[in-house]
Ligand SMILES: Nc1nc2c(ncn2[C@@H]2O[C@H](COP(=O)(O)OP(=O)(O)OP(=O)(O)O)[C@@H](O)[C@H]2O)c(=O)[nH]1
């Protein structure tokens with residue numbers, strides 16, 4: 001996807017800071033002979049932290065940031081002075097970012113809320129200075145703890161857009177046109193397949209200041225799971241939408257069959273996609289008259305269906321009502337994972 005501003009996959013090497021060493025200093029002053037141990041503790045190494053930011057929509061700001069380091073803690077020093085902690089390095093990511101271990105592929109955590117923070121690579125603890133080790137039988141410990149080592153790991157961050165409604169359809173079905181009509185988004189629209197190459201998001205306003213987010217993704221074709229067309233790489237962006245809006249143009253020769261093909265591609269990608277609520281919109285209905293609609297109706301698959309036209313607005317408010325109702329019914333409760341590393 002050269003030249004695209006949409007980045008949904010990055011690999012980053014992270015390293016936290018080492019803990020500062022404890023000090024093994026002894027107090028030496030003119031009028032304080034045998035001053036005793038006064039070496040301070042080392043400071044904590046900086047953490048590498050991942051933080052959710054709802055104003056970000058892609059991972060593009062991380063595209064060229066291959067390394068993220070936090071700084072080391074400073075060593076302790078005389079007079080029980082604790083060394084300064086290392087500076088944390090915070091990686092801000094859009095909501096819906098999944099973090100995995102790059103080497104094992106293991107799921108680590110996911111950021112779903114604004115301001116949510118997870119310590120990815122904890123900084124090493126600072127070592128204790130020698131004054132901690134002073135006891136009745138050991139009055140002059142000549143040693144101190146070293147700081148703990150840093151943590152390093154390589155991670156993969158993958159964005160899975162958190163939208164409420166995902167559009168599913170073949171190329172040219174009119175997905176982007178619908179998004180442009182119901183939201184303020186301005187996706188590219190054209191009379192050829194694969195106009196949309198990266199996902200577009202739009203906020204759909206619904207009565208009384210309510211709204212929901214709609215995601216338009218590149219069209220899928222039969223065999224997408226085998227890599228045909230743009231493949232199924234973008235399906236992960238509708239993986240966590242609460243509702244899937246299937247879109248099949250009125251000119252389709254067999255709407256039911258097309259619907260099955262789309263369903264099958266979703267299933268091949270992830271069988272759980274079939275558990276989502278679905279609505280089917282027959283697009284470009286301005287090409288049909290009342291009579292034709294009545295004729296088509298009995299042949300439609302067994303899901304809530306609606307005829308729409310983005311050109312003359314036919315059925316659009318019914319569609320919005322249906323989407324809203326289904327959204328309320330599905331009441332998306334995202335399982336929150338409390339993962340501490
Ligand atoms: N007559 C009619 N044409 C429409 C309607 N909606 C979209 N179109 C036309 O259909 C063509 C494809 O529309 P797009 O919105 O780009 O389709 P898409 O599903 O986003 O296509 P890809 O991005 O390639 O997957 C364009 O020429 C639109 O003008 C409609 O309601 N009625």
Ligand SMILES: [Mg+2]
Nearest residue numbers: 175176195196
């Ligand atoms: Mg499009």
